[in-house]
Amino acid sequence: MTAAATPFGDAPAARYGFGLLVVLLYVFLLAPLVTIVGASFTSGMLIEFPPRGFSLQWYGQFFQRDNLVAALLVSLRVGLITAVVTSIMAMMAALAGQAMAGKLGGWFQIGMVLPLLVPELLTGVGLLFFLYKIGLGRSLLGLQIGHILMSFPYAYVSISAALRQVPPSLGEASSSLGATGWQTFRLVTLPLVRPGLVMGAIFAFINSFDLYTMSLLLKPVGGTTLPLALFDFLTYEFKPTAAAAATLSILLALVGVALVQRLVGLQRAF
């Protein structure tokens, strides 16, 4: 059977009509990203697309703005800690989930992705009160906890999917040959799930780097993340510096997509 070109038959009209529709929808999907990247290279003084000429001046401007650079550093650091902590916790949780059977396992799976199922706004509001109550209100540690919580499900989903691909017989063989649980994990399981583990860490990092609502609610005193700083920048001085900052964020997403494709393939990841 040849691949169908449209759901409505292969007449030229249907073919071209459907093809054009799909192209336009992809244009819609990519337009904001292309516009930002384009606008960041303008040599003019205004945010505009298509850009006027070409220059890297706004990237220079970005790195001279202490508040934006400080926010970028906060975002990078919070994101890195989030990636490390969530992937270790998610690896452990995925191993625990593997040992659970039946109904308990099902509930455990739902519990682990709960932060994805409940709107970020709701979790953020609850966490705002709770952190205030336990004395972590408006602290960097509180913000870090919020980011870990919101990013955990992404790491968990990637890692537990990778773990499901490992045949249980390998672990059994390893322990029947006298390996301890830790040896089996380190020498057999870990090398096999490593791509999923790295992918989970990447998803967690990017999710943390992009979080907005949670960060706004838990914003620490004297510290701010890049999305928060960018929002204020856009509200008060709409300049191409913002496009340069946003382009860095898009670049990060593209690197993430490329890594995920290399590690496990985009089709399996999404």
Added chain:
Amino acid sequence: MRRAARLQLLLGLPAVALIFVFMILPITNMVEMSFRTPGVTEPFGNDYTLMHYGRVLGDPYYWGALGRSLLVATTVTVLCLIVSYPVAWHLSKADGLKMVILYALIASPLMTGVLVRNFGWMIIAALNGPLNQSLLGLGLIDRPLRLLFTQGLVVLALVHVFMPFMVLPINNAIRNISPSLVEAAASMGASRSATFRDIVLPLSFPGIQAGVTLVFVLAIAAYVTPALLGGQMVTYMPTQIIAELTGTFRWPLGSTLAIGLSLTTLLVVAVFTLATWRLLDRVRA
């Protein structure tokens, strides 16, 4: 149970603690907060009251914000389904390098932050931006449209934000349809359109249901897009909630609004799930 297996269960404790302590407890906390009296120097008082529920239920201002949020979320969900289905169908038929490229085109916006993507729409929808320029160039309008800070732009940007969440589950559902079913229909003389209408569309329904639920739940609670692109004049439920929490510091009132929004969302999702239950049952059969 073997000792090793029992030890393996213990590995789940940190994650369970994370979710329980920093998510389930805080949300219970929020319910408690909604019954607190207003504070004088603190964001909340020490006594309990039902006044915030009375206030929220009796004030048309909050009903207006809720109605607007419901309307926007519903519009976004429906538009999202319409624009995502062709893309999902097209993606489900691709393989090899073409498939990888298409996945990358969908995943790239998905992995870019919502704020950044909304900022892109600010540039596109500006008075002298590319959208107005093209519409002028095509002769469709005489003078630039004021698009920024309108409800229409909020809807457009939200459709863009959530499109991948609709495309991916529908794509997976279509991919799961057994090719032999489609071939059988074709061999019995069904036209391509008839096969699509009677087989592919109904069998992709689980993906549609997942996408619709996800997009609605995310859209009704979305904060950044209405805050950045909606302007100061219109309030939506999420912007109102954040204003009460971080602006006026009326935490009990903010909690009551958040609970109201959650219950409304839950109700809509429940009604939608029940209404489509039989449809899904037929598909499963």
